Amino acid sequence: MTIGLIIIGDEILSGKRVDQHFPKVVQLLAARGLQLGWAEYLGDDPERITATLRRTFATSDIVFSCGGIGATPDDHTRQAAAAALGRPLVLHEEGRRNIEQRIVQVAREAGKEADLNAPENLQRLKMAEFAAGASLIPNPYNNVAGFALGTHYFVPGFPVMAWPMIEWVLDTHHADLHNREARAERSVLVWEAAESALTPLMEALESAFAGIKVFSLPSVGDAHTRRHIELGVKGAPDQVEVAFARLCAGLDALHAEYSPPPG
Known part of the structure; x- marks a missing residue:
């Protein structure tokens, strides 16, 4: 079973931001006796993301995808994953509750009362719309979860969120692979x-x-x-x-x- 990495974002391809995920994922894998088999960089092009995911879903690879799972117009990964599998986007109930809890927490910290029906908060709920059948990847930074579809794992582009989420996946879902194949x-x-x-x-x-x-x-x-x-x-x-x-x-x-x- 090969491990792959997809890094998504125009800001990476334009050089506006320097990718930090590749070396960190290599490090996280090496600490568990694993290694990366391939990596791809993609811009914010929904058709290309969909085509790439359609191809990788057809394999048995473990794939980590970083970026593009937010709710702004340049975020396409959630929709592309659903399209690649031919599944509808649905609101994940636990994901919705996590986001609402975060909204309430932030409002309280600011000394305000949260309005869950405010347009901006309803927009935030789109971050819990995943392809039908998705499971959650907990986000220890702000509780806004990533999602998993089979052995594909989708996390935010922010390293402070993505890296502990990838570690959680490796240790929760693939601990049986750790140090299974020693290398020299x-x-x-x-x-x-x-x-x-x-x-x-x-x-x-x-x-x-x-x-x-x-x-x-x-x-x-x-x-x-x-x-x-x-x-x-x-x-x-x-x-x-x-x-x-x-x-x-x-x-x-x-x-x-x-x-x-x-x-």
Whole structure:
């Protein structure tokens, strides 16, 4: 089961805001022995969001979607999720109660009496309109919930809300996956080598070890560091050490200069 991440918002694509979700989700997953399989960035385009979700709903992937679940005209994720599944938008009763409780709380803190029928408060209730069959994801920041449809989880774009909600999902719905598949990684720095010269060795390693991926991270160097490639293997721990020994032997056969990476 692959884990995917969708990040939604014109403000990300325009550069008005810098995405913080990708590195944080990678960190949250790594802390549980998990890793991200793919990520996509989308603008506030309802047709594109719908098409993307229609495609991902057709998989068995665990998908986190950040952003676009508010009630302003540029928020389309709730509607797109419903359209992708061919379901109607319905007012989630528990979600409605959560929002009304929040409205009352904010009014009391301001020394006022809440009018739940005021137009602005009725507009806020749209944040509890989800595709039929959705379940709630609790929001510890302001109690305005996100929602889940199967293994798709929709949270706000605000990191202070999204990140604890994603953690809750991982620990509540997918704790069985935590540390289920241990992974290891070993690498070396290969100095002044061309990737093309190392490609046959990389291909041979992946062919020989089914549970291993070979990675190559080239650097052009600078005034302080020579040109080099970080070459390594990652995957099942019981294969990594053997594959790494084979990698080093292959580098020796090529008379390549290499050393351990710093740290």
